[in-house]
Amino acid sequence: MTLVGIAWRSAWNRRFTLALTVLSIALSTFLLLGVERIRTELRANFSSSVSGTDLIVGARGGSTQLLLYSVFRIGAATNNMQWKSVQALAAHPGVAWVVPLSLGDSHRGFPVLATTPDYFEHFRYGRRQPLVLSEGRPFSDLFDTVIGAEVAARLGYRLGQKITLSHGSGGLGMAEHADKPFTVVGVLARTGTPVDRTVHIGLAAMEAIHLEWIGGAPMPGLVIPADQVRKFDLTPKNVTAALVGLQNRSAVFAVQRWVSRYAEEPLMAILPGVALDELWSVVGVGENALLLMSALVALVSLAGLVSVVLASLNERRRELAVLRAVGASLRHVLVLLALEGTLVTLLGVVIGVVFAVLGIALLAPWLQSQFGLALHLSEPTLNEWLLLASLVAAGWLASLLPGIRAYRLSLADGLSPRI
Numbered sequence: 001m002t003l004v005g006i007a008w009r010s011a012w013n014r015r016f017t018l019a020l021t022v023l024s025i026a027l028s029t030f031l032l033l034g035v036e037r038i039r040t041e042l043r044a045n046f047s048s049s050v051s052g053t054d055l056i057v058g059a060r061g062g063s064t065q066l067l068l069y070s071v072f073r074i075g076a077a078t079n080n081m082q083w084k085s086v087q088a089l090a091a092h093p094g095v096a097w098v099v100p101l102s103l104g105d106s107h108r109g110f111p112v113l114a115t116t117p118d119y120f121e122h123f124r125y126g127r128r129q130p131l132v133l134s135e136g137r138p139f140s141d142l143f144d145t146v147i148g149a150e151v152a153a154r155l156g157y158r159l160g161q162k163i164t165l166s167h168g169s170g171g172l173g174m175a176e177h178a179d180k181p182f183t184v185v186g187v188l189a190r191t192g193t194p195v196d197r198t199v200h201i202g203l204a205a206m207e208a209i210h211l212e213w214i215g216g217a218p219m220p221g222l223v224i225p226a227d228q229v230r231k232f233d234l235t236p237k238n239v240t241a242a243l244v245g246l247q248n249r250s251a252v253f254a255v256q257r258w259v260s261r262y263a264e265e266p267l268m269a270i271l272p273g274v275a276l277d278e279l280w281s282v283v284g285v286g287e288n289a290l291l292l293m294s295a296l297v298a299l300v301s302l303a304g305l306v307s308v309v310l311a312s313l314n315e316r317r318r319e320l321a322v323l324r325a326v327g328a329s330l331r332h333v334l335v336l337l338a339l340e341g342t343l344v345t346l347l348g349v350v351i352g353v354v355f356a357v358l359g360i361a362l363l364a365p366w367l368q369s370q371f372g373l374a375l376h377l378s379e380p381t382l383n384e385w386l387l388l389a390s391l392v393a394a395g396w397l398a399s400l401l402p403g404i405r406a407y408r409l410s411l412a413d414g415l416s417p418r419i
Contacts, residue, residue, distance in 0.1 A: 022348040025395065028297075029352020032387050034359065035297055040383075041375050045126070047276050049193045050243070052124030054252050056275075057081065057089060057259055058241035060266035067275040070101055070241035072194050073111035077103070080238035085264055089242060092258065094251040097122050100239040102206050105165045105177075110151050112165055112199045114206035114236075120146075122245060125193045127376070135159055136186030142205055142230065146186035150196040157184050165199070165209060177209040180226045204234035244269070338396055345395025349388055 050056075050071050058066045059079035068074040083100075090098040099122055102114035120131050120138045136159050139146050147157060157163070162181045182201060190196055208229040212222045224232075246252060252271065259269040357377065364375040380388070 018344055021344055022351065025345055025348025025391065026351035026355060029349050029388070029391060030355040030359065031297055032391070033353065033356040033384060035293055036381070036384055036387060037356070037360065037375060040381060043280065045192050046280055047273070048126045049276065050123070050125060050272050052122070052128045052245065053243045053272050054246045054249060055244040055256060055259070055269040056241060056272055057244055057267055057269045060268045063268070063270040063275045064279055066241060066268065066270055067272070067279060069103060070243075071272070073103065073113070073198060077240050080240055081242070081267055082238050082265055083236050085262065085267060086239060086242055088262070088264070089244065089259070092255060094247055094255050095244055096247045097245045099123065099243040100203060100236070101241045101243065102203055102236065102239045104240070105167055105206070105209075107151075107163060107165050107199045108155060110148075110197050110199055111194075112201060112206075114201050114203045114239075116203060119200070123195075123243065125191050125195065129191075131191070131195065132189040133186045134189040136184070138186055139200065139202055139205075140185075141183075142202065142208060142234075143180065143182045143226065144185045144202070144205075145182040146188060146200040147184055148188050148196040148198045148200075149190035151199060152187045157187070159184055159187070163199075165201075167210075167213070179223065180209045180229070203236045203239070207234040207236055208232075334400055338400055341398060341400075342392065342396045345392050348395075349391050353388070 056066060056070050058070060059077055059081055061078050065075060065078075069077055086098060086100050089095060097118060099115060099119050101119075103111060105112040105114075117138050117140070120133075123131055125131075133146070134149065136146070145163065151157065161184045163184065164176050164178045164181050167175045167177065182205070188195060188200075208226075211224050211229055211232060244255070246255060256269045256271075259267050360375050360377055364377075367375055
């Protein structure tokens with residue numbers, strides 16, 4: 001009988017114990033791949049908070065600061081860019097579209113973003129995924145608003161609800177534009193980006209609620225009712241930043257130079273991907289924590305695998321002693337155990353990979369809707385291949401340990417009757 005046949009008969013004789021071993025390996029594989037995939041997807045989600053945008057243009061300053069307030073709604077701009085600059089940028093022959101962004105107000109701690117309807121058409125996140133409305137429609141009337149998924153969930157808002165905005169980016173205690181309420185006409189599906197916690201209004205609406213304001217404060221005694229604001233020119237005078245899409249991506253540096261040399265006011269244009277990578281190098285502590293967790297999970301999984309294999313040695317002492325009694329050498333015993341351990345480990349790893357694939361496929365929509373974490377089925381990364389190889393190698397090494405130990409035990413120890 002060949003070693004493969006002997007290994008198969010031995011495994012079948014211990015099928016229940018080996019089934020538990022295979023299940024343990026499968027769960028370890030599932031946990032390892034799950035943690036590693038979440039770690040990589042978290043970085044990918046951060047790096048793709050905005051995608052499909054070639055340039056972000058704003059007042060000259062730091063690239064990280066421009067990225068923070070234009071994409072993540074964190075902080076405030078040191079200066080704004082004039083509306084005529086936005087129009088000049090849109091007229092550039094290399095520019096396909098421009099989406100202006102105006103920030104500064106808030107609603108119960110959530111930032112308010114004033115923009116144009118083109119925002120819903122051109123803004124992309126993740127793998128160039130468009131914004132999708134889970135309810136309602138984009139804003140069209142002056143006092144319409146579209147809210148992010150987190151705003152709707154946290155505050156319990158529904159379509160048709162009236163809300164009022166507060167002046168400034170602070171929370172409670174700020175002056176409210178209570179005389180000009182907005183109507184919720186749309187709720188965006190969860191994206192896992194700052195869009196989820198943003199209240200969206202039109203640029204004209206931002207101008208309308210500040211008609212009576214000068215220098216950041218309302219003018220005493222001046223009140224313009226909401227039904228009268230349409231009589232005024234609501235063209236914005238300036239905006240915070242602008243998202244830019246180009247006709248051809250090869251022209252990105254030419255347009256970037258044109259923006260930096262713009263004579264009317266000092267502006268700058270940044271590449272979102274480059275700025276996001278720079279920012280991640282500063283705030284990516286969470287990735288290091290997940291990387292450490294992944295390493296600890298791998299260590300515990302491998303230790304558990306070795307423990308399970310060693311624990312089964314006691315019930316195999318008689319079998320191994322019989323093999324030695326009929327002339328099996330150390331090489332035969334080691335090859336037999338290594339073959340069996342490798343096959344059992346491979347089977348557990350394969351089942352674990354199947355569990356991981358099914359888990360991503362089934363849980364991805366729920367994770368996206370509840371937590372904004374986008375998981376995608378894709379080819380295994382280099383780290384994932386290394387983790388799988390480590391599990392197989394550990395299973396192979398663990399299978400050698402009982403063989404070496406059994407060979408060192410006396411035949412009498414293995415063949416003596418158990419009391």
